[in-house]
Amino acid sequence: MRAAVVPELSGPFGIEELEIDDPGPGEALVKVIATGLCHTDVITRDGDLPMPFPGVLGHEGAGEVVAVGDGVDAVVPGDRVVLGWPSCGGCRNCRDGEPRYCARIGEAVAGGARLLGPRAGQPALRRPDGSAVHSHFFGQSSLATHALTWADWLVVVPEAAPLELLGPLACGISTxxxxxxxxxxxxxxxxxxxxxxxxxxxxxxxxxxxxxxxxxxxxxxxxxxxxxxxxxxxxxxxxxxxxxxxxxxxxxxxxxxxxxxxxxxxxxxxxxxxxxxxxxxxxxxxxxxxxxxxxxxxxxxxxxxxxxxxTLGGSGRSEVLIGGLVELHAQGRFPFDRLIRHYALSDLDSAIADSRRGETVKPVLHMPH
Ligand SMILES: [Zn+2]
Ligand SMILES: [Zn+2]
Missing domain, CATH: 3.40.50.720 (NAD(P)-binding Rossmann-like Domain)
Known part of the structure; x- marks a missing residue:
């Protein structure tokens, strides 16, 4: 797989070849099609969220499930998905239908490793020399060709839904x-x-x-x-x-x-x-x-x-909010595609510069496959 890696705090994004774990129990591997760039990615690189580095950012991904681990029934390979908000599923707010306010939100979004499962606390990415690269930013680290995530966080979208547009529904648009x-x-x-x-x-x-x-x-x-x-x-x-x-x-x-x-x-x-x-x-x-x-x-x-x-992330459950917005978009009642400008992953720096200058409202990075 390839990913935009931040090598150190405030360091430049650099495209690297990495290895990614196979999905374990409860996990799914997603082939990422395109990922929105959010202000939070840039300020996290510069230290506003305590994400450890080297690490991969990106939290507005959409793609296709390519493999699932044991015990996964929420998705199957071939499902088209938006990578949704991470949450523990067990705390009071999660059980109350408000997983955006999960009691474990800090480690869920910026812990740099898996939140759940037998390999909780372990990153999913490695450099060719075997050294760990931090993953699971907002549960996904989707500025990459592939993302390993917890299967229950995925939001399945209809076959006909335009995956190259949908990533930003994971954060900015839904927010x-x-x-x-x-x-x-x-x-x-x-x-x-x-x-x-x-x-x-x-x-x-x-x-x-x-x-x-x-x-x-x-x-x-x-x-x-x-x-x-x-x-x-x-x-x-x-x-x-x-x-x-x-x-x-x-x-x-x-x-x-x-x-x-x-x-x-x-x-x-x-x-x-x-x-x-x-x-x-x-x-x-x-x-x-x-x-x-x-x-x-x-x-x-x-x-x-x-x-x-x-508010965080628009509140409520990913599958309800994202699912509803996908449908409203298909009906022409929520034309969020008007905000999007497309870039190749290798043009990440221009996407950041264009959005800083106010020229691009929402950059979306297309992954090289
Ligand atoms: Zn929770
Ligand atoms: Zn965001």
Whole structure:
């Protein structure tokens, strides 16, 4: 197999030939077709999540099951799958239907090794000299031609589903959509504002259009993205480089908004998002800020029944959320393919640079086979 290996903290991605374990009990080997690149991959390389290196990142993979281990009945070879969120399956939140908030989330996403099974704690990848390479980033490490994962985390998609598009449903796209559909849950006539319309925010815009909210405001600093937000369902846009976003949102709403979704992870914007909502309003925190970041809020106006709530991965179960979004996409009601630009795995560095400059909303890397 081949993979984009990060050799050390903050090191450059380099394509290497590696060996991967055969699937053991409960595991499945997936031939990866294409993998979305997420901001989290880049900040993890630079130390924001404690992933050990050398290691393989990538957590938005889609592909085809090629082999399964003993006792696996969730999938069979030939199944087309999205590599879903890792979770232990046994803790209180997992049993309660919220595996995104698995009590073992830290080791599940960035432990660098298997979470479950007889080989728990062991990485699945090796260099030709036999030295270990850390795997199982978000349970998958899918910036690679093959990924070994826990079979129960896989989400089987229909035969006709476009695998080269579906990887980002494992993280970014579901995160934005789930924040609206699971967490904000706008009611009829509600006013909703989305701060930051990259891949996550634009997914929130598309999801908001599927709800009875009637005012959907997109705030960003890139005019191109605001135009795209409008095409995808925003009723209003605010260019934050030109206007005071909070005042402009209040002007558009004729008062405060009911829901604010903060997708930037910029601390000043967190405050703005919280200030746009009023009595009984909800501010949903979605964007990842640097480790250790803190924010402050106005105390009195928070007492007014405001909810400040964080979300991970869109909440809920992968198979329900991803399965639903695949179907909505097929019906033309969730056109997330509009966000995607395709790259070869060997063009990973250009994909990162293009998305930093705001030229590409969601890069998807195609694996060499
Ligand atoms: Zn759990
Ligand atoms: Zn992600």
């Amino acid at each position: 934005g959509a789930g924040a609206v559909l699971h967490t904000a849950r706008p009611g009829i006539g509600d006013k909703l504002v989305i701060f930051g319309v990259g891949a996550v925010g634009l997914s929130a815009v598309m999801a908001a259009r599927l709800t009875p909210a009637t005012t959907i405001i997109a705030v960003d600093r890139y005019p191109d993205r605001l135009r795209l937000a409008e095409e995808l369902g925003a009723t209003h846009t605010v260019d934050a480089t030109e206007r005071d976003a909070v005042a402009e949102v209040h002007r558009i709403c004729g008062g405060t908004a009911d829901h604010a979704l903060e997708c930037t992870g910029v601390i000043d914007v967190v405050r703005q998002a919280a200030d746009t909502v009023g009595l009984r309003g909800t501010c949903v925190l979605i964007g990842g800020a640097p480790a250790g970041a803190e924010f402050s809020l106005d105390h009195l106006s928070t007492l007014w029944g405001k909810r400040i709530v964080g």
